[in-house]
Amino acid sequence: MNPRDQLLDPRLRRVIGVGAVIGVVALCLFGLWGAPPDDRQGEAMRLLYLHVPSAWLAYFAFLVTAIASALFLWPRTRSIVWDRVAGASAELGVIFTGLTLVVGSLWGRPIWGVWWAWDARLVTTAVLFFLYLGYLALRRIPGDAISTGKRNAIAALIAFVDVPIVHFSVEWWRTLHQKATVFNPELSARIEGVQALTLWIAVLAFTLVYVYLLDRRYRLAVIDDVLAEQALEQAIKIRTGDNPGVGR
Amino acid sequence: MRLWREASLVAAKDLRIEARSRIALGQILPFGIIVAILFAFALDPDSGLLTRVAPGLFWVTVLLAALLAVGRSFAVEEKSNARDGLRLTGLDGSAVFLGKMAAIAAELFFLEILLGIAVVILYGVEVNGVVVLLAAAPAATLGIASTGTLYGVLAAGLRSRETLLPLLLLPVLAPVLLGATRAFEGGLEGAPSDAWPWVGLLWIFATFYTAFGVLAFGTLWEND
Amino acid sequence: MRLWREASLVAAKDLRIEARSRIALGQILPFGIIVAILFAFALDPDSGLLTRVAPGLFWVTVLLAALLAVGRSFAVEEKSNARDGLRLTGLDGSAVFLGKMAAIAAELFFLEILLGIAVVILYGVEVNGVVVLLAAAPAATLGIASTGTLYGVLAAGLRSRETLLPLLLLPVLAPVLLGATRAFEGGLEGAPSDAWPWVGLLWIFATFYTAFGVLAFGTLWEND
Amino acid sequence: MPLVEFHSVVCLLGTFPALAGVDLQVEPRDIVLLEGPNGAGKTTLLRLIAGLIPPHSGEAQVFGLDLFKDRRSARRRLALVGHESYCYDDLTVMENLQFTFKASGVTGMEINSVLERTGLDGLAGVRHAHLSAGQRRRLALANAMVRNPELLLLDEPHAGLDEEGRACLHEIIASAPSEGRTVVLASHELELSRQLANREVRVESGTIVKSGRGEL
Amino acid sequence: MPLVEFHSVVCLLGTFPALAGVDLQVEPRDIVLLEGPNGAGKTTLLRLIAGLIPPHSGEAQVFGLDLFKDRRSARRRLALVGHESYCYDDLTVMENLQFTFKASGVTGMEINSVLERTGLDGLAGVRHAHLSAGQRRRLALANAMVRNPELLLLDEPHAGLDEEGRACLHEIIASAPSEGRTVVLASHELELSRQLANREVRVESGTIVKSGRGEL
């Protein structure tokens, strides 16, 4: 199998890039002026348009990591492509999780009066963050492509267990954090009007940004691999060339 | 059949080494009890707070002891590169996993019984639902042992094993820790009926991690 | 003079090895923060209990991280029997003690600063007396580092080092833990003036253990 | 069909190409001597054949099994005596051998006869931790023999052995072909080893520079 | 005055009398070869002379200093190449040597010349963890030489060294008397070692059974 060196077709990527920019601009307009302030939370509620999509995109990124990892583990579909996708997506997921934590924390200060609480949702989110930091640390340990790929994939699959826990934490525990508004057990969204529209714009914008960055990060991984391959060729030349010293 | 035979071979070897070096009995157990006492010390004893936090402290202590036990289980393989010898025998990775996990679980379970008695005495908690405790503890133990073994081999062979292990293991075990704590809260001072959902969750975890370990360990074990 | 030169040689070596393997920064610190989070989680968050127990948890966490740091400091000597090489150089035992202790203390102190910030943010405690904290922390750190080094060498060379160390170390450090906790209680939510006697006690401990280490380490180091 | 078949195999340790394109064939019942300077890659080559480390590129087959895909199956049929003893400190000589024996599930070998052949008869009850360097070396050899391997890989087996130990070692190597065993031996004791080997391969800087029957 | 003076020295490892009454004298500038079967007690004897383990009974003096009372002072003036390399995995060859050099506070030795003498010139920047077995052995030798010892104790220094490494080793041993050094060497490479030694001591089961100038 010839591993692809571009994740997306360049034209498609450009479209997505432009879409992402438009999406972000639209989100700013709607988020800051278009949508009305909340009756109870006032202006602080606007943080929702960052907080919720970044949380969802973090889930999505980790889901992509898990699926790519499973595809890598499955011998029939094994390809370095999946390992790269898994790593790139996990990095973005960590960034989105970090954003969720930071924005949530900023939001918590005016609404709950504290930056942080030992609430199940908050803690499981923090655990999620560290879990994938650990995963990224593990990825940095060198080795041959197949073995490290399998090792990474297994760690990613274990880590994904935490995602549903984060989501259902508000149902399973009595939490300060509010229960699901959109993806609740009844699957009926309790948000409407311009607020809902803004939320969906935000989700769309974040998704486009995610896809664009995923492609770029993938490309970076490809370049890294090419550079490593070149360095290896060089090293082989140096090793087999007649150089003095003890076998080096 | 062969899997069980091979797994019991590995477990027997590990337990024999432990029996000879007397580390589980002679050191990890006292370690657990000392940590329990230290917690009591750090948490200001006269406030009646201890009975409330006893379940959490119990399981945090077990977790720390598990880190030691897992670390030890793989340190044994590191010396004289015994790990390579074990790999050379061509044993099935799943067998190695089950064997090592069983040995660790056995040590931990033994520890929990004695530590539990110590906590009941030291912290003065009441036991309302023995059945809940007896149902929860093995599940949590299996969950901890299986994840520990899986991550132990992930970290094994890396020079930084000793310190990397806790880092990898603790976040993954957070749900087990939480479930076990809630189950024990129910079984000790609280209402046993509250605890059953948690016991179920723990068993789900244990089954999942063990099955996953059996499948994944081979891959990790084979490659370096 | 010579003692200082030799001690700084040993400390520089240990810190260079740590810098290269990135264990203190990259792994022990996240370990500390994760333990802090786990504790908070296990201790039932909404009861406002956390701010009260924060000082105790902080120091228990530091103690556990210290176990890792000490273990690592002697694991480094174990590999390829480097310990015998160090003994063969004829370095003064006191110099080895001071050097290793300084390296461990430096790592721990660094850890405490970052962990302290994390605890203040995560547990939401108030800082009433920065001076008290700044006076207490180094004393406690030196106490932990000196005792750790002394016991580290006791346990080093024994096959069961990893698990024996906590057992030996934790009881001896109980007073330090208590003093540091009380001092921090005063410096954080309580009244700083209450804390000063504890700070004094900590310094007495640190001085005593360090002096004792300088005198006793040589003997332990020389014999096998 | 050759037991070992390598074509321009590259093997990395970290990022360092310890083997930088190796071609090697070992026929059944050969006794191959690997020689070469320190750091040439002999140990790496043996560990690669044993399936303990993965190859990076090239073609690598042992017993006809591809080392890129399956390193475990081949391992069951070979044994490696490495620089270290691969034994557990807290188990006795006998217990170590018994564990290896049972774990490999071999037949046609008696532990006691292996103990005799390696001159360890008197030490069956001694823990590995208490053995001297040469005794450990013998145990490592016994630990390999107890698996009755078709392919025996020896990495500097002479190191640390006394006269008697060397005699045991030579008996084992010399009788390998008649017992249906193939031997690959890395050693710096060239005079001793050349008497035994029927092929000699010189490794230098991660490649094989000479290879032939008899002395080079 | 002899450098090493042992009278019926007993030395225990655990409860096992690894040395059961040893009489030994080493004169300045001697090159003494210790030989004997595996497990005889050669390593134990060298570690005892180096002051790494305490004697149990008898009379034991090194450089005229009593090993029962003071093992540290003698250590500053000797060096031991043991079965392991005594080096730190994470430090480079150069850093390891520099640390030993500074810690021993010696004078009259240049690290670079030692690197050359042991053939390690090209490896100064490589971490110990990445060295091959023979390279580690060379480093162990360099690590001993960098301390410019009056008494050089070598425990099977040949093991793992290639031809070039053995030449370096032999140069160091052969030039020891002219550099004012005394050498005690335990080895199973009898032919090579006998060419160098001017005294040979045979150790068997923890005692010295023969001792004399030239071949026994």
Ligand code: HEM
């Ligand atoms: C550090 C603090 C916080 C963290 C870590 C956090 C984490 C999360 C996460 C992970 C989600 C995604 C839930 C899911 O769909 O499964 C979420 C959703 C949400 N959060 Fe937060 N949050 C924090 C603070 C806050 C605050 C202060 C508020 C407002 C008072 C808030 C309001 C919401 C809302 C409204 C949702 C959407 C719920 C839904 O539709 O499912 N969060 N948060």
Ligand SMILES: Nc1ncnc2c1ncn2[C@@H]1O[C@H](COP(=O)(O)OP(=O)(O)OP(=O)(O)O)[C@@H](O)[C@H]1O
């Ligand atoms: N992790 C690593 N990173 C970089 N280089 C390494 C690493 N491990 C080993 N090397 C180098 O790989 C080379 C091959 O080592 P190997 O142990 O195979 O040599 P060898 O032929 O067995 O030598 P010896 O005769 O000394 O045992 C050595 O030059 C060594 O320095």
Ligand SMILES: Nc1ncnc2c1ncn2[C@@H]1O[C@H](COP(=O)(O)OP(=O)(O)OP(=O)(O)O)[C@@H](O)[C@H]1O
């Ligand atoms: N802790 C111990 N308890 C009991 N016996 C021990 C212990 N350590 C070593 N021995 C025994 O002491 C004896 C002396 O070992 P030593 O390493 O000195 O031998 P050696 O002459 O160096 O042998 P070799 O040539 O194999 O290196 C050996 O027979 C060994 O089994």
Ligand SMILES: [Mg+2]
């Ligand atoms: Mg080698």
Ligand SMILES: [Mg+2]
């Ligand atoms: Mg020896």
